[in-house]
Amino acid sequence: MAYKNGVAFVFPGQGSQYVGMGEELLEAYPIVRETFGRANEILGVDYLETCLNGPVDKLNDTGNTQVCIYILSYAIYKIIEDTGFKPQVIAGHSLGEYSALSAANALKFSDGLQIVAKRAELMSKAAAKYPGRMLALLGADMRAVEDIVSDLSNRGTISVANYNCPGQIVVSVEAGLADLATDALSMSAAKKVVMLPVSGAFHSTMMQAAEDDFRAFLDGYIFLGADIPVVPNTLAHPVIDAVELRNALQTQISSSVKWQQSVEQMIGLGIKTFVEVGPGQVLSKIIKRIDKQVEVFATENPPLLAKAIDRLKKA
Structure with a gap:
């Protein structure tokens, strides 16, 4: 086609x-x-x-x-x-x-x-039952993001939610892991991490x-x-x-x-x-x-x- x-x-x-x-x-x-x-x-x-x-x-x-x-x-x-x-x-x-x-x-x-x-x-x-957050990663390196997500998955629930475009990936993470994930991702995988105005960790387990x-x-x-x-x-x-x-x-x-x-x-x-x-x-x-x-x-x-x-x- x-x-x-x-x-x-x-x-x-x-x-x-x-x-x-x-x-x-x-x-x-x-x-x-x-x-x-x-x-x-x-x-x-x-x-x-x-x-x-x-x-x-x-x-x-x-x-x-x-x-x-x-x-x-x-x-x-x-x-x-x-x-x-x-x-x-x-x-x-x-x-x-x-x-x-x-x-x-x-x-x-x-x-x-x-x-x-x-x-x-x-x-x-x-x-409401499983509180979570969605983090938009700007200037993101896809492989670095996936590596960090894989490492943090041993600490709680986290996954890549959206592959939007080059340099922009969205990650869903449980609420208790959100701060740690933000710090880890902003240090070595993304230029900027923005918490999205949504009520849950969508497109995740x-x-x-x-x-x-x-x-x-x-x-x-x-x-x-x-x-x-x-x-x-x-x-x-x-x-x-x-x-x-x-x-x-x-x-x-x-x-x-x-x-x-x-x-x-x-x-x-x-x-x-x-x-x-x-x-x-x-x-x-x-x-x-x-x-x-x-x-x-x-x-x-x-x-x-x-x-x-x-x-x-x-x-």
């Missing part, structure tokens, strides 16, 4: 949220309010209010963050879809994989919404209980073959088969996010343009660090979205 002059859509995950996200799009595109309205009918919660007005602590709570990002990302995708354009491949970072699956029609929006809400609930419970319950919960939902190839976080290669997509999703909660490998795989297949579909520009910046030659477009407000759509019309 190879994509000539290809375009990929990528969907952001937790960490891209901010109070006020979607406000300008809401005024310009009725489908944004309609999508949040559908979510309100299904879940009985006004997530639009949380997106627009927060407060920050409420929006940053995992139970709200994941659902808010999923809804807004899907609404932005529908705006683009209405132009008649479809990407050649699609991917999402962690939570964003659910937006990707819904955009690729492997999962109904309503089903994806309920699954994301349950995922957030289970992850929040696991985080501390999420295993959540993953086990989530696997059983997923049995109640139907997955279809994807209309657009999806690159799952755990596999880092394009997939359309429903069973394979479900299996990849089942193991995602406690597994590393292979984002750099996923983007490199898409570029290797001929993708030259990436459109970040959702709030923020986290993925846009990461992708540019992976390969400066590719085009990257954000969509978080009307001017940026219009610029992206204009480029897609020429694709």
Whole structure:
């Protein structure tokens, strides 16, 4: 499989949220309010209010963050879809994989919404039971990070959560080991260590209980073959088969996010343009660090979205 002059859509995950996200799009595109309205009918919660007005602590709570990002990302995708354009491949970072699956029609929006809400609930419970932290390592040396993580694993639970891009790795660590890990990593593996504003040590074995319950919960939902190839976080290669997509999703909660490998795989297949579909520009910046030659477009407000759509019309 190879994509000539290809375009990929990528969907952001937790960490891209901010109070006020979607406000300008809401005024310009009725489908944004309609999508949040559908979510309100299904879940009985006004997530639009949380997106627009927060407060920050409420929006940053995992139970709200994941659902808010999923809804807004899907609404932005529908705006683009209405132009008649479809990407050649699609991917999402962690939570964003659910937006990707819904955009690729492997999962109904309503089903994806309920699954994301349950995922957030289970992850929040696991985080409360097994307190942990996520450390973003900037200017990181991958091999040095992996060596330190291996050494510290004798002292407690620690693992690489995200391979984001060259020089940027995220580590999940149990709370009692966080200070020691920060000191060790900052001394010899990274130029800077930043504690992320999340409520648990996601993509680690501390999420295993959540993953086990989530696997059983997923049995109640139907997955279809994807209309657009999806690159799952755990596999880092394009997939359309429903069973394979479900299996990849089942193991995602406690597994590393292979984002750099996923983007490199898409570029290797001929993708030259990436459109970040959702709030923020986290993925846009990461992708540019992976390969400066590719085009990257954000969509978080009307001017940026219009610029992206204009480029897609020429694709």
